[in-house]
Amino acid sequence: MGLPQEKEQEHGFMKLALEQAQMSLDDAEVPVGCVFVRDGKVIAAGRNQPNRTHNATKHAEIVAMDKLYAEHGVDTATQRWFADVVLYVTVEPCVMCAAALRIAGVRRCVFGCRNDRFGGCGSVLNVSSQQQDGSLPVLECTEGVYKDEAVRLLRLFYSQENANAPRPKKKSNRKVQCT
Numbered sequence: 001m002g003l004p005q006e007k008e009q010e011h012g013f014m015k016l017a018l019e020q021a022q023m024s025l026d027d028a029e030v031p032v033g034c035v036f037v038r039d040g041k042v043i044a045a046g047r048n049q050p051n052r053t054h055n056a057t058k059h060a061e062i063v064a065m066d067k068l069y070a071e072h073g074v075d076t077a078t079q080r081w082f083a084d085v086v087l088y089v090t091v092e093p094c095v096m097c098a099a100a101l102r103i104a105g106v107r108r109c110v111f112g113c114r115n116d117r118f119g120g121c122g123s124v125l126n127v128s129s130q131q132q133d134g135s136l137p138v139l140e141c142t143e144g145v146y147k148d149e150a151v152r153l154l155r156l157f158y159s160q161e162n163a164n165a166p167r168p169k170k171k172s173n174r175k176v177q178c179t
Contacts, residue, residue: 093111
């Protein structure tokens with residue numbers, strides 16, 4: 001017996017996000033990939049590109065949102081349009097991306113694994129649902145879809161030498177001051 005149709009579709013979209021993450025890994029980027037879905041169709045895909053673009057903000061979600069904004073513009077009608085969009089992303093959106101998704105009006109996010117260092121959907125901060133003045137819609141998050149696959153890609157990346165990482169500074173000349 002297979003998965004119910006909705007879960008099967010959810011898994012299919014997450015597999016597409018994993019393909020984007022694999023492309024990031026192949027390009028020596030942190031392997032995060034995503035797809036935006038509306039009315040059961042992929043409308044944009046993105047993968048991490050900070051190293052390639054020399055722009056630290058080019059996370060998978062931002063790359064895909066840039067494509068959507070280029071196509072649909074940026075206005076209140078677009079924000080209402082985003083309410084019917086679902087994001088499938090391999091790793092929990094970071095604080096920056098979670099905030100951008102809320103500002104855009106995205107209401108639902110499905111992610112693979114948690115982001116224990118930078119997660120904006122509950123792992124570090126809960127930007128996805130914190131209310132300041134109630135003006136932003138809550139970003140409903142579902143986690144754990146293809147979690148093991150997402151973690152596997154991250155482990156592959158972090159097991160390699162990252163040529164794009166900054167060189168660590170020597171700490172040998174630091175002096176500890178005691179008072």
